[in-house]
Amino acid sequence: xxxxPIKKVTGRAVPxxxxxxxxxxxxxxxxxxxxxxxxxxxxxxxxxxxTPEGKSKNHPIDQPKHKGATVLVSGMNFGxxxxxxxxxxxxxxxxxKAVIAGNFAxxxxxxxxxxxxxxxxxxxxxxxxxxxxVSEKPETEVEIDLEKLRVKAGxxxxxxxxxPIAQQGLxxxxxxxxxxxxxxxxxxxxxxxxxxxxxxx
Amino acid sequence: MGKTLFQKVWDRHAVGQLLDGSTQLFIxxxxxxxxxxPQAFGMLRDLGLKVAFPQRxxxxxxxxxxxxQRVEPFQDTLADAMIKELRKNCADFSITFFDIPxxxxxxxxxxxxxxxxTQPGTTIACGDSHTSTHGAFGAVAFGIGTSQVRDVLATQTxxxxxxxxxxxxxxxxxxxxxYAKDIILHVIRTLGVNGGTGFAYEYAGPTIEGLSIEERMxxxxxxxxxxxRAGYVNPDEKTxxxxxxxxxxxxxxxxxxxxxxxxxxxxxxxxxxxxxxVFDAAEIRPTVTWGINPGQAIFIDEAIPEPEKLPAADxxxxxxxxxxxxxxxxxxxxxxxxxxxxxxxxxxxxxxDFVEASKFLKGRKVAAGVRAIAVPGSxxxxxxxxxxxxDRIFKEAGFDWREAGCSMCLGMxxxxxxxxxxxxxxxxxxxKGRQGxxxxxxxxMSPVMVAAAAVTGKVSDARQVFA
Numbered sequence: 001x002x003x004x005p006i007k008k009v010t011g012r013a014v015p016x017x018x019x020x021x022x023x024x025x026x027x028x029x030x031x032x033x034x035x036x037x038x039x040x041x042x043x044x045x046x047x048x049x050x051t052p053e054g055k056s057k058n059h060p061i062d063q064p065k066h067k068g069a070t071v072l073v074s075g076m077n078f079g080x081x082x083x084x085x086x087x088x089x090x091x092x093x094x095x096x097k098a099v100i101a102g103n104f105a106x107x108x109x110x111x112x113x114x115x116x117x118x119x120x121x122x123x124x125x126x127x128x129x130x131x132x133x134v135s136e137k138p139e140t141e142v143e144i145d146l147e148k149l150r151v152k153a154g155x156x157x158x159x160x161x162x163x164p165i166a167q168q169g170l171x172x173x174x175x176x177x178x179x180x181x182x183x184x185x186x187x188x189x190x191x192x193x194x195x196x197x198x199x200x201x
Numbered sequence: 202m203g204k205t206l207f208q209k210v211w212d213r214h215a216v217g218q219l220l221d222g223s224t225q226l227f228i229x230x231x232x233x234x235x236x237x238x239p240q241a242f243g244m245l246r247d248l249g250l251k252v253a254f255p256q257r258x259x260x261x262x263x264x265x266x267x268x269x270q271r272v273e274p275f276q277d278t279l280a281d282a283m284i285k286e287l288r289k290n291c292a293d294f295s296i297t298f299f300d301i302p303x304x305x306x307x308x309x310x311x312x313x314x315x316x317x318x319t320q321p322g323t324t325i326a327c328g329d330s331h332t333s334t335h336g337a338f339g340a341v342a343f344g345i346g347t348s349q350v351r352d353v354l355a356t357q358t359x360x361x362x363x364x365x366x367x368x369x370x371x372x373x374x375x376x377x378x379x380y381a382k383d384i385i386l387h388v389i390r391t392l393g394v395n396g397g398t399g400f401a402y403e404y405a406g407p408t409i410e411g412l413s414i415e416e417r418m419x420x421x422x423x424x425x426x427x428x429x430r431a432g433y434v435n436p437d438e439k440t441x442x443x444x445x446x447x448x449x450x451x452x453x454x455x456x457x458x459x460x461x462x463x464x465x466x467x468x469x470x471x472x473x474x475x476x477x478x479v480f481d482a483a484e485i486r487p488t489v490t491w492g493i494n495p496g497q498a499i500f501i502d503e504a505i506p507e508p509e510k511l512p513a514a515d516x517x518x519x520x521x522x523x524x525x526x527x528x529x530x531x532x533x534x535x536x537x538x539x540x541x542x543x544x545x546x547x548x549x550x551x552x553x554d555f556v557e558a559s560k561f562l563k564g565r566k567v568a569a570g571v572r573a574i575a576v577p578g579s580x581x582x583x584x585x586x587x588x589x590x591x592d593r594i595f596k597e598a599g600f601d602w603r604e605a606g607c608s609m610c611l612g613m614x615x616x617x618x619x620x621x622x623x624x625x626x627x628x629x630x631x632x633k634g635r636q637g638x639x640x641x642x643x644x645x646m647s648p649v650m651v652a653a654a655a656v657t658g659k660v661s662d663a664r665q666v667f668a
Contacts, residue, residue, distance in 0.1 A: 111346035
C-alpha cells in the first residue's frame with residue numbers, strides 16, 4: 001500500500017491567529033458523535049466561525065478572499081489537548097493540505113502526519129509576517145518545500161522545521177505506517193508470547 | 202549505567218526499526234471506546250484485515266452515554282448509533298466489551314485499572330489522550346489517533362519514536378486540604394502546557410511515593426495537559442496491593458512470578474534522565490484555573506496575573522482567557538459565584554475521591570441555585586459508593602447522583618453547560634467550549650474544592666469552608 005510521496009505543498013493560505021489552538025477548538029466534541037469521519041470538515045473551528053445560532057462570525061476561513069485556501073497558518077502549540085484524529089481529519093476534509101504554525105502538540109502532529117497533512121514549524125516573526133502577508137494579499141501562493149524545509153510566499157522566504165522521521169515519511173510516501181507494520185506481522189507473532197498483558201480470567 | 206522504567210519497557214516491546222527511522226512497538230494492552238474506534242474498524246474492513254490479537258483489546262462505552270436514564274435507544278440518535286456500532290464491532294472481531302449490562306462499564310481509564318487489565322511494565326494504548334492515567338501502575342501508556350487504533354487492531358503494534366524522560370521529583374509534606382490534583386495543576390502551571398513535548402514524565406520522590414494509587418492516577422492522567430505524551434510512577438508495594446485479586450491479574454504462582462518481574466521494571470537508582478525538575482510539596486496550595494488552558498492556574502489565595510507581567514509568549518492567550526472567562530487581572534477567584542458543580546471525569550471520579558469529599562459534605566447542603574452533579578467513573582465505583590453509603594451523603598447534600606460516564610467533562614452527552622455558566626469542575630480541561638457550551642466557563646480544581654464550591658455557591662478555599 002504505497003502512497004504518493006509528498007514533497008511540496010503549494011496553495012493560498014488562511015491565517016487562524018492565536019496560540020494554544022486546542023483540539024476542542026478545532027472540532028468541538030459535540031460534532032464527534034459519529035461513526036465515520038465524513039462531514040467533519042464543515043464543523044472545523046465551528047464555535048469560532050459561527051454563533052450558537054449558526055450565524056457566521058466572518059472568520060478568515062469564511063471570508064471570500066480566502067476561499068479555496070489550502071494552507072492553514074496559526075500560532076504556538078497548535079493542536080494541543082485531545083488525541084482525537086477528528087481534529088486533523090476535519091482540517092483535511094475542509095480542504096487543507098498543510099499547516100504552518102509555531103509548534104505542534106505531539107499527538108496532533110503524529111495524527112496529521114499519518115494522514116499526509118504536513119505540519120511545519122516556523123519562527124514566530126516569520127509566522128507573523130506570513131499571517132500579515134496572506135491577510136493583506138490573500139492571492140499570494142505559499143509554497144512549502146518539504147525536502148528543503150523552506151517556505152516561500154511572495155517576498156517572504158524562511159526556513160521551517162519538522163521532525164526528521166515525519167519528513168522522511170512524507171517524502172518517501174511512508175507516512176502511513178500500516179503497510180510496514182503488517183509486513184512485520186510474522187515477527188510480531190513470534191514476539192507476542194513474551195509480551196506481558198492481561199490474563200484472561 | 203542504569204535504565205529508566207520507560208527505557209526498559211520500550212526495549213522489551215520494540216519489534217524493530219521501520220524504514221522511516223521510527224520504532225515498531227508492541228502494544229501489550231489496547232483499550233477502545235465508542236468515539237475513536239468505529240472509524241478504525243471501518244478502515245480495517247476496507248483493507249480486509251482482521252484483529253491480530255483480539256484477547257489484548259478491551260472495550261467500554263463512556264463519552265456518549267447519558268448518565269441520567271440509560272434506556273435504549275438513547276434519545277440522541279447519534280449516540281445510540283455509536284453504542285450499537287461498538288457492540289457490533291466487538292461481536293464481529295471477538296473483543297471483550299464492558300457494556301452497560303455487564304456492571305463493569307465506565308470511563309475507560311477507570312475500568313482498566315479496576316479490572317486489573319492495567320499492569321506494571323506493560324505498554325498500553327487507547328484512542329484517548331488521558332491514557333497516560335495507566336502510568337500510575339508503572340505502565341507506559343499512550344493516547345493515540347484513530348489510524349493508530351487501526352494499526353494496533355491489525356498488528357498489535359504501532360510506529361513511534363522514543364521519548365525523552367523527565368523526572369518530576371516531588372518532596373516534602375502536602376499541607377492539609379492539598380491534593381494530588383493540586384500537585385499536577387501546579388506542575389503544569391510551572392512547566393507550561395507544552396513544557397512536556399517530547400517527554401515522558403516520571404513522577405517520583407517521597408511525596409509521590411506517599412500517594413495512594415488512585416491519587417497517582419490523578420497525576421498521571423493530566424500529563425498530556427502538560428504536553429507530555431506519557432506519565433508514570435514506578436510500581437511499588439502499593440501498586441501490587443491494589444492489583445492483587447483483580448479479575449485480569451495473574452493468580453497463584455503466576456502472581457508471585459509477576460511481582461518479581463514488576464519489581465525489576467522500576468527505574469534503576471542510577472538511571473540517567475534527560476531532565477529533572479524538583480518541586481516542594483509544602484509550597485503547593487489548593488489550585489484553581491482562571492483561564493482557558495490548564496496551565497492558567499493560581500493558588501486559591503493568589504490574584505489572577507496581569508497579562509503584561511507574564512512572559513511575552515503567554516500574554517495573548519492570557520488576554521483571550523480573561524475575555525472568555527469575563528474575569529479581570531488582579532481579581533481573586535475566591536468568592537466568584539458558580540452555577541454548576543461537576544464532580545467526575547477520569548481525573549477524579551474514583552472511590553477515594555468520593556470518600557474524601559463525603560467527609561466534608563456530610564450534613565451540608567448544596568447552595569441554592571447551584572446545579573451539582575456527581576458522576577462515578579465506573580459502575581464499579583458506583584457499587585462501592587453505594588455499599589459505603591457515600592451516594593446517600595452526596596444525595597442528601599443535594600447532588601444529583603448519576604450513572605457512570607464521562608458526563609460533563611466534555612460536551613458529547615446530555616450533561617452540558619448552558620450559555621456562559623461557570624462550572625467548578627474536577628475534570629481536566631478548561632478549553633473554550635469543552636463542557637458543551639461555546640461560551641461556558643470551566644474552573645478546574647480538586648474534588649474537595651468542587652464540594653466546597655457546591656456548598657458555598659462560589660469558588661472557595663475548602664480549607665476554610667470545611668475547617
